[in-house]
Amino acid sequence: MTFLRRGFATVAAVSLISVAAPAASAAGTSAVAPGVTFGTFTETTAHGDVVGYLIEIHLEARTRLDLLHPAVIAETERVSDMAAAQHAVAGVNGDFFDISERDHPGVAATGSSVGPEITAGRGLKAAVPDGQTFGPFPPAGESTRDVFGVGVDGRARTGAVTLHGSVRTGRGTFELGGLNQYAIPVNGIGVFTHDWGAVSRARAACGTDTSRAAPCTSDTEEVVVHDGVVVSEAPSPGAGAIPAGTFVLLGRENGAERLKALQPGDHVEIRTGLDSGQAPPFAFAVGGFRILADGVPLSGLDSVTLAPRTAAGTGADGRTVYLVAVDGRSTASTGMTVAELAGLLRSYGARDAVNLDGGGSTTVVVGGRGQRVTVRNVPSDGTERAVANGVGVFTAR
Template sequence: MTRMTGRARTAAASLAATITMSVMVLGAGVTQADAVERVRLAEDVTVAPGITYQAFSVAASHGKVTGHVITADLSDSRVSVGMLTPGKVAARAKLSQLVSAQGAVAGVNADFFNIDETQHPGVQATGSAVGPAIDNGVALKSAVPNGQRFGPGLAPGTSTRDVIGVDYKNRAHIDSLSVDGSIKGHRDKELGLDGFNQYAIPVGGIGAFTSQWGDVSRKRATCGTDTVRAGACSTDVYEVTVRNNRVVSGSDTIGAGAVDADSVVLVGREAGAAELRSLEIGEHIRVDEDLESAGGNRLKFAVGGAPVLRDGKPLAGLDNKAVATRTGAAFGDDGRTLYLLVLDGTAESGAGLTIAELAGVFQSVGADNGVNLDGGGSSTLVTRDEVTGKPVVRNHPTGGAERPVPEGIGLFSRA
């Protein structure tokens, strides 16, 4: 077995030695007396230097739950974190395929995503994630409005802009990323940019779609409202194509198809549509899209996630009733130890964790900050087999098979 170094060795030794641990689940209506649960951890397995895997079980409110956790020592220079992606924002693939294709040694699925459009007949589901994303320092997308989010409710004070990320010093953070972009023309004309490569544009706003989006229809971006995902699609829309910084076309119909590398497609609704109609064919404009960190962090990697644990304390207002198969990511030791956690699929038995209980499990493994990620049929944890080197799905996904996902959190090793 490969020798471990640094904080991952300390964390793994602590987990293995302390077979039963107290989980403080501090959701609304749960007292400290009845919040003490028992976590049992199996022997740790070294996936790569600084990265270990363990199975665990916990007696939760609705029965025994089994799960899986990966611990990564980010102070180990051989360990890095990156996005697992099919190559386009509006595309999906199985996590095991992403791990294999990108040479990761482990990974879990990440953010909630636009999985269906039953409320908007005839509108194509984009398959794209809810929150912001940064891959190797490049901003891929921004967040949809809170009301357009797929997934359980958010804790008070949190939003779809929240992310878990890692900076260029290999330290993990929970942060919030907002759109930092503009549409600038000659004669000092400037329009606001309200998002990019996202499946829902704010009412009255303008969104940009780049070659990173993919070939999926952009019409979904004009459906619903900032507070009601199932709201009707807007009838006041306009789309402009900009190629090599010049307006080349405009249309009242929102299109589909891949966006060329030298082009940007601008989609507006209501007031945003009116602003785009003011642009003239041949007009020179520059579209800039980026993300701004509320915490002032320079993130190399980030995916959207709903915060449940901050500075060692579960957030107020976490749901403590609805149970589900969960995926989560958390960190401790001042951002130097990362934990990726996934439960076995339990749709048939009804067991699972509440979001408040998830925060408690994070505390039990040593984390002081953590986020809830997409669960249910999306929950998947993959590690590289220590003998064959091939990716192995460690949990038992709901339904018995992997669900294609738009993104994942990958662990990489230079060992």
């Protein structure tokens, strides 16, 4: 498939299969802050015009990326409000998130993200089991652990983040299967911290590792640990804010049986860590499934469904970042398939990229020069949607 890019200085036929990156200084772009530019474009495709937006970032001492997020994990907020509160100069929406009321009526949706979250080097949450994802299922070989982020070396990249955690007690040591997640693995134990918020933890015992809509299990046990000591236990998940220094352990099936052995007064040591493998640890990471690897679109990407889309990509050196979004579901802009989105990122020079939440969640905000960010795209819901997180662009003042 070929398309024509309009709205920049040059109008050239490009291919979703083999393309050359357009000049970054093309007309239609404007400087937002040092190392940050913003532009709009129109692609003419076989299925109609597509209106899109590009934030290009050159990571340097004064320019960085970090997670846009609400005050707690189990909450949603508009991208524009998160960016304003955190003093970002630009940003886009992030990961897919829990809207469980469709699958489990009567169980509160948490609004928390599918994949991991890392901000300022601190891991907030880990990924839910692959079968519990929302949005398009990742291509074969990909998982909910996939992320886009920036390492402690200052270079952007895609990768995977795995939870390594344990619960050590006088009655044995148990592996943790969850950290502030809306779903924990079957037979697993998850831990919830002050970062989670006040929303009920009941959703974590619903579904299975392969079916998001599977029924909730009643075979659960919840244990509250404060300052390393068990203070209470209950047979079902609870709700309410978790004080600092307090941890809530929730087990299901076999995990519940392990927790039932604990008694008030028992000493417990809880360890959690998000591991990025052999690569440098992530200073910032947001969940999203990979669509472009080493300059090649992944096989199995959806090439049929047109929708608003958001994506994040990085150049080969890890210093140039591309945040791209396209409008959809309107006469002015048809949207894109995931496969087309991968080709679009490559056309700008991205070597690796992930697909982020799309549809009504797709949001682009830009400010700069001391101005509050404003929404620059046309959200398909007609208004900006509250989402779980986002990718924020920050510059030194």
